[in-house]
Amino acid sequence: MERIEISKLNQTYARLVGEEVAVCGWVKTLRDSKNFGFIELNDGSCFSNLQVVFDDKLDNFSEIRKLNVGSALRVQGKVVETPQAKQPYEIHATQIVVEGASVPEYPLQKKRHSFEYLRTIAHLRPRTNTFSAVFRIRSVLAHAIHKFFQDRGFVYVHTPIITTSDCEGAGAMFQVTTLDLVNPPKTPSGEIDYAEDFFGKRTSLTVSGQLAVEPYCLAFGKVYTFGPTFRAENSNTTRHAAEFWMIEPEIAFADLNDDMKLAEEMIRYIIGDVMDRCKDEMDFLNKFVDNELYERLNKVLNSEFGCITYTEAIDLLKKSGQNFQFPVEWGCDLQTEHERYLTEQLMKKPLFVINYPKEIKAFYMRINDDNRTVAAMDLLVPGIGEIIGGSQREDRYDVLENRIKELGLNMEEYQWYLDMRRFGGAPHAGFGLGFERMMMYITGMQNIRDVIPYPRTVNNAEF
Amino acid sequence: MERIEISKLNQTYARLVGEEVAVCGWVKTLRDSKNFGFIELNDGSCFSNLQVVFDDKLDNFSEIRKLNVGSALRVQGKVVETPQAKQPYEIHATQIVVEGASVPEYPLQKKRHSFEYLRTIAHLRPRTNTFSAVFRIRSVLAHAIHKFFQDRGFVYVHTPIITTSDCEGAGAMFQVTTLDLVNPPKTPSGEIDYAEDFFGKRTSLTVSGQLAVEPYCLAFGKVYTFGPTFRAENSNTTRHAAEFWMIEPEIAFADLNDDMKLAEEMIRYIIGDVMDRCKDEMDFLNKFVDNELYERLNKVLNSEFGCITYTEAIDLLKKSGQNFQFPVEWGCDLQTEHERYLTEQLMKKPLFVINYPKEIKAFYMRINDDNRTVAAMDLLVPGIGEIIGGSQREDRYDVLENRIKELGLNMEEYQWYLDMRRFGGAPHAGFGLGFERMMMYITGMQNIRDVIPYPRTVNNAEF
Secondary structure: OOEOOHHHHHHHHHHHEOOEEEEEEEEEEEEEOOOEEEEEEEOOOOOOOEEEEEEOOOOOHHHHOOOOOOOEEEEEEEEEEOOOOOOOEEEEEEEEEEEEOOOOOOOOOOOOOOHHHHHHOOOOHHHOHHHHHHHHHHHHHHHHHHHHHHHOOOEEOOOOOEEOOOOOOOOOOOEEEOOOOOOOOEOOOOOEOHHHOOOOOOEEEOOOOHHHHHHHHHHHOEEEEEEEEEOOOOOOOOOOOOEEEEEEEEEEOOOHHHHHHHHHHHHHHHHHHHHHHOHHHHHHHHHHOOOOHHHHHHHHHHOOOEEEEHHHHHHHHHHOOOOOOOOOOOOOOOOHHHHHHHHHHHOOOOEEEEEEEHHHOOOOEOEOOOOOEEEEEEEEEOOOEEEEEEEEEOOOHHHHHHHHHHOOOOOOOOHHHHHOOOOOOOOEEEEEEEHHHHHHHHHOOOOHHHOOOOOOEOOEOOO | OOEOOHHHHHHHHHHHEOOEEEEEEEEEEEEEOOOEEEEEEEOOOOOOOEEEEEEOOOOOHHHHHOOOOOOEEEEEEEEEEOOOOOOOEEEEEEEEEEEEOOOOOOOOOOOOOOHHHHHHOOOOHHHOHHHHHHHHHHHHHHHHHHHHHHHOOOEEOOOOOEEOOOOOOOOOOOEEEOOOOOOOOEOOOOOEOHHHOOOOOOEEEOOOOHHHHHHHHHHHOEEEEEEEEEOOOOOOOOOOOOEEEEEEEEEEOOOHHHHHHHHHHHHHHHHHHHHHHOHHHHHHHHHHOOOOHHHHHHHHHHOOOEEEEHHHHHHHHHHOOOOOOOOOOOOOOOOHHHHHHHHHHHOOOOEEEEEEEHHHOOOOEOEOOOOOEEEEEEEEEOOOEEEEEEEEEOOOHHHHHHHHHHOOOOOHHHHHHHHOOOOOOOOEEEEEEEHHHHHHHHHOOOOHHHOOOOOOEOOEOOO
């Protein structure tokens, strides 16, 4: 008999009442008495479990009643409606085959485990309710992002992971090499001889695909990246991982306003899509992980996003009467406490802050006419602060060349990037969304380690 | 006036005849005479160009007629039907604004360039017809893969890029480090002291996500990876890149037959989807890159896939009377010449070869009852040979443990992987599809460097 998935059965059981079906899955709980028992079976096709009733008419009743939690089963049985019970139907087993037994030491017994402990068994935690919810949402969110861009004609570009560029000059990088570290080849002056390395040059893991995707934007008009990026920062916080995924759209013939419009539309779409498609998972997270999750997400869906300039933001923060840990002055970078005050307390909705001082932003951002600020935008959301950072790119060859010189960057390395401003360099803009930060926002999970299947952080690359 | 994309205009021009529209894009060609001129404009929203007619009624006529190829324009003008011409409509410009000028040295003048030359200007080649087609198909193919799996309830899993495992023990790996190579910390015995490295261990770039995704398969039932993988192999061929993307689905409660069924269904779906959605691009490639492209792809869409055992394949090869460079004996690995003979000459359709000798396959493949072969499958397709490799996984704890011992692998490192066979280890199977190999197959491009935006190969990590 062909197996049916529980997600499918949930939709079709009413038509199958009285009929025999076959399901496969893992034992979440098992209760038994002398002549019968109950199994909560989960097959991963959906969040909910299926109740299986079995009794001593089974040949292997004595084996089944002693099964350990986690065992993999194939169950054949009749669909029975249960209008009085919590679940609308159950399966009365006529045959149960053990596909893979479990053992008494199975770590996921029916009790609550701390997230810290579950991190040590990252290969098993997707079987728990919380992580089943989180990692199905991760998949649905990733697809929502692709759908959003593909449906609007954006071209997905795989920018390189291994790179010789250090992009914005920002962020510590991991080196990638095939040299023998014990005895590396050296030049006469005692430097490492990278001519002998795999790529004939010193190479690193990318910190951003933006520079590499811009030429594709100036060919296809609308593009996006979605891939892993890396930061070798020695910061052991709940918000930093050494390996994380980033989405970087880039649009041509577009300015900062178009960029903000795109960001707002995307945020609304992906939150709405996940809330639609992962109802059970979101209900669970709202109930057990973060009681204010729905309220916060609905606010994003239903408010018009605000927009103020950095200069206005500084004024508002100064007038706020708040006792900030980091004092504010025009020219300083906004800290999370400032961002959260602006979006949560003052505006009570998502808020773009635009036109930052050029000194605190990257070299490729377009300089405004005031010559002090750049056409940059950060999107701040209640509960988290900055979730998106973007800008219009400097499209004037001479202005960009001057910035590169001013900042002492290697002109030769950026020649191809400058080229894009000589060969029909249309105005263009883009932004970056950290996928894991979005995951934390949408699930209410507080630690980035709990939204990545196998997180990589300082001193940790297990599994 | 709000801008309309050319892809949209192509669908709606009939309703817009006589009306004024605004389009943006880049000059592909420009021809002018004394009082008027023609511009082929491309905005990247689709493969085709838009014809713009301009004349000396424009204030800036003398500027426009001298524009260099590649210039970025904003054109406002009237939609005019042209039933006599090649294209069904054109735009008669009332205003042309130069958004970004180009220069006479612009490398993409109207003449054919070799693929070799175009690789040296990887930042500009997506503006050519061939690479515009290739890289739009790359995007559409990637999305087709996501749609295929997501529509069927598969969960997308981001397996780690940085890893301490060397997976199948196969494939040279890139090392990832933050140590100072000139003066690395050493242990008293003169070894590199990896306790001082970022992760406190020696780490590398992943060669496969399979082992890491299996635990997710045994939680969600159906999962897939789609991410970058790396091989530090010093092979300078047209088919090898150091960085490439791979798709690895994994299904639970499934055997080798289910695995083959999934592979066949996926291949048909993604080819069909790209042929549907990229008609102009595929027509171009079939005409200018590979005249047999459609014929070959249609054969895949319309033939039933064959299936023979490795043992049968060896017999057929021996009886073939062919003069192979590599002689065949039971136990040898099949070479591309053998694979192509089987699928092209003998079967004339896609062909699964199953049940390979265990000695030539990876440790995690399920040993068959004959104890000589494993439940592995390779999918061979005409024109290329192997495109997919997969297997049912060894789900018996003791058998797997013995294999790991036999092969001298580090038991401790694989303990979590073995765990999955103690904790309800259901039968499961999966396969790997190299994304770039599929790209080459579907586009007819002959060099892997020409299907990756910025390819990474031996001695090359430019841009």
